[in-house]
Amino acid sequence: MMPLMLMAGMGCGSDTSTTTPATVTLTTPTTPVVPAVSAPALVSTNDVIAASVGTPVRYDASKGGIAFTDPAARGLTYAIAFSPTNNGLTAVGCDLAGTPASPGVTIATITATDALGRTATDRFAVVAFAPGLLSPTLPAALFAYSDVSAPLPAQFSSQGPGGTVLATDNTPATNRITDAGATLGRVLFHDPRLSANDKLACSSCHIQAFGFGDTAKLSRGVNGGLTARHTSGIANARFYARGRFFWDERATTLEDQVLQPIQNPVEMGMTLDTLMRKLAATTYYRPLFQAAFGTADLTSDRVSKALAQYVRSIVSTGSKFDRAFTGNGPANFAGTFTAQEQQGESVFRSAGCARCHATNAQVSDDVHNTGLDATITDVGAGNGRFKAPSLRNVALRGTFMHDGRFISLAQVVEFYDTGVQANPGLDNRLRGNGGTPLRLNLSANDKAALVAFLNTLTDVPLTTAAKYSNPFR
Ligand code: HEC
Ligand code: HEC
Known part of the structure; x- marks a missing residue:
């Protein structure tokens, strides 16, 4: 299980964008240059999130690692969709928050979209257990x-x-x-x-x-x-x-x-x-x-x-x-x-x-x-x-x-x-x-x-x- 991460207003994907710093291509010219058109890609999936009915949950779903490798075009926008119902959860960008209303499994699909409209997605479960x-x-x-x-x-x-x-x-x-x-x-x-x-x-x-x-x-x-x-x-x-x-x-x-x-x-x-x-x-x-x-x-x-x-x-x-x-x-x-x-x-x-x-x-x-x-x-x-x-x-x-x-x-x-x-x-x-x-x-x-x-x-x-x-x- 992945521990819940309580994000304090952190911007979506602010950590994943550091995985390919611009300096890499400058100091090591032999490294293949990342094509300027590379699309967002999923580098690792979000783990299942454990939550409890009646207890607020907050989680930055870009943490799973939707990477974007073109430094010039940073600024992915994120959206999360829930199915079959949102069960008390809402999403603002990559931030998932809310208080689960009833026990059950909600599937969250996070989509990252770049400036050219290209996307990468990840699906993960938010499991709301009954309290106690x-x-x-x-x-x-x-x-x-x-x-x-x-x-x-x-x-x-x-x-x-x-x-x-x-x-x-x-x-x-x-x-x-x-x-x-x-x-x-x-x-x-x-x-x-x-x-x-x-x-x-x-x-x-x-x-x-x-x-x-x-x-x-x-x-x-x-x-x-x-x-x-x-x-x-x-x-x-x-x-x-x-x-x-x-x-x-x-x-x-x-x-x-x-x-x-x-x-x-x-x-x-x-x-x-x-x-x-x-x-x-x-x-x-x-x-x-x-x-x-x-x-x-x-x-x-x-x-x-x-x-x-x-x-x-x-x-x-x-x-x-x-x-x-x-x-x-x-x-x-x-x-x-x-x-x-x-x-x-x-x-x-x-x-x-x-x-x-x-x-x-x-x-x-x-x-x-x-x-x-x-x-x-x-x-x-x-x-x-x-x-x-x-x-x-x-x-x-x-x-x-x-x-x-x-x-x-x-x-x-x-x-x-x-x-x-x-x-x-x-x-x-x-x-x-x-x-x-x-x-x-x-x-x-x-x-x-x-x-x-x-x-x-x-x-x-x-x-x-x-x-x-x-x-x-
Ligand atoms: C809501 C009540 C209920 C629950 C919960 C329940 N059972 Fe049963 N179990 C029954 C009933 C009723 C039967 C007989 C059904 C039939 O034969 O049509 C049965 C039959 C069985 C049998 C068959 C016994 C035989 O000799 O043929 C086994 C083994 C069994 N259950 C194991 C389990 C296991 C393991 C679980 C949990 C995963 C479980 N049951 C959950 C009510 C329940
Ligand atoms: C022809 C085979 C047969 C014979 C003979 C027989 N039984 Fe059974 N017995 C069964 C079967 C089959 C069931 C389950 C029937 C059902 O639920 O429809 C059963 C059910 C039972 C049950 C209930 C078990 C339960 O879990 O609910 C008891 C107690 C029992 N028998 C006792 C006896 C006794 C005492 C005798 C002798 C007087 C006897 N049986 C003779 C086949 C037999």
């Missing part, structure tokens, strides 16, 4: 996120229902988690600057305390509009074997997914171009990109990689369910769970829940039509099929399913027991004899036990871990 934004506070030593510094636990390599957790890892070889990459991702994830009005971060909807989901049925986006679906819990996103994201799998990779909320007009309401200009106007992103990727270049590809690394690092390993495992051996539920929780764990398998909510990370194996409705109103991934996020921390999410229709786990269990609706796309696993919707005939006892089991998947260490917490405070 904080900078992140990060630990001196990086938190552990990578598989080397935070190894996955033994129960992820042991057989659970449907196989091992490790076999479902969707991490691409081109974007392995590193401690510095996920640290950058953490900052991005919690930074309200990723939204058009600087008010909404990813973490405003994916709330750590709620298992990185939202208890609201639908979440509020940047302009107060509601999201089209319920916010997914994103812990264990790394272990959806199909590697596709959103309830309807419309993002083919996590790297693709993470840039979409930023550009979604309801959610964060930005363009990637605006995003990159805003990141460039802060002081803290360049060092974080440097640490994560080896150079300080800010690119949206790197934003995507870092956010995906951070999301994949959010792995639930600290629930009561996990504590039933010691080392590589099978689970010792008897030694860890209450009698009711043990009963629930057994019903979870016998009722077929674990066939879809598979492995020791309870992640869905595929998209399924679960018969929520007889008539499909949201086709999801086609035929009313949806993926389910990992059931880790599901109890903290408060509302359930892609539309947030259920408000308790007891309601969810009741639905699977008696409420599955016939529809042409209904999954075979939820059909009974003759293809009719399955009725589980669970006792009240079984249903309460199932809810108790779902509660053992709550991972308080994860929902309170400093390494996933908001660094902007």
Whole structure:
């Protein structure tokens, strides 16, 4: 970021005109003589200007270096144009001044014109941030996120229902988690600057305390509009074997997914171009990109990689369910769970829940039509099929399913027991004899036990871990 320069009535371009003093041609006659007709030319661009809504800004935009090399014809005139709006800024010659009215990026185009009407131009951004934004506070030593510094636990390599957790890892070889990459991702994830009005971060909807989901049925986006679906819990996103994201799998990779909320007009309401200009106007992103990727270049590809690394690092390993495992051996539920929780764990398998909510990370194996409705109103991934996020921390999410229709786990269990609706796309696993919707005939006892089991998947260490917490405070 370029520090703001407060000019005290300095004439436009008074410094750039000294770059080719007339004496050069006089004392060194061998130097090629600058042609008398040389036009204005841009020698270096203006850097992005950081400003704040409500705080006056003043800047001499000829400083970027629109040079004029013909000493005889000095006296460039400057004009600045703003787009899409001036947002409270005005320009007199090369002097830009004013008080930004609202958060956003204004593109300023400065044009220098010489006596012959020839021009040179430069475009630069004035980024007006909302007032009072904080900078992140990060630990001196990086938190552990990578598989080397935070190894996955033994129960992820042991057989659970449907196989091992490790076999479902969707991490691409081109974007392995590193401690510095996920640290950058953490900052991005919690930074309200990723939204058009600087008010909404990813973490405003994916709330750590709620298992990185939202208890609201639908979440509020940047302009107060509601999201089209319920916010997914994103812990264990790394272990959806199909590697596709959103309830309807419309993002083919996590790297693709993470840039979409930023550009979604309801959610964060930005363009990637605006995003990159805003990141460039802060002081803290360049060092974080440097640490994560080896150079300080800010690119949206790197934003995507870092956010995906951070999301994949959010792995639930600290629930009561996990504590039933010691080392590589099978689970010792008897030694860890209450009698009711043990009963629930057994019903979870016998009722077929674990066939879809598979492995020791309870992640869905595929998209399924679960018969929520007889008539499909949201086709999801086609035929009313949806993926389910990992059931880790599901109890903290408060509302359930892609539309947030259920408000308790007891309601969810009741639905699977008696409420599955016939529809042409209904999954075979939820059909009974003759293809009719399955009725589980669970006792009240079984249903309460199932809810108790779902509660053992709550991972308080994860929902309170400093390494996933908001660094902007
Ligand atoms: C305004 C609320 C909101 C914000 C802000 C938001 N999300 Fe989401 N997120 C949602 C909703 C709603 C869904 C489900 C949408 C759907 O599937 O159609 C979702 C889905 C996801 C998923 C898919 C999970 C899965 O298992 O398929 C990921 C990953 C995710 N968001 C990450 C992010 C990241 C990263 C950011 C910030 C760049 C972010 N979200 C910002 C509401 C939000
Ligand atoms: C055929 C596969 C399948 C079976 C069997 C199944 N589920 Fe699901 N489950 C899903 C899918 C898919 C979703 C997401 C559905 C949606 O939102 O439209 C889901 C959603 C859920 C949710 C809500 C998750 C959230 O984040 O909102 C819970 C809780 C749940 N299931 C528990 C169970 C239990 C308990 C059983 C056994 C009684 C069970 N499931 C059986 C596939 C299945």
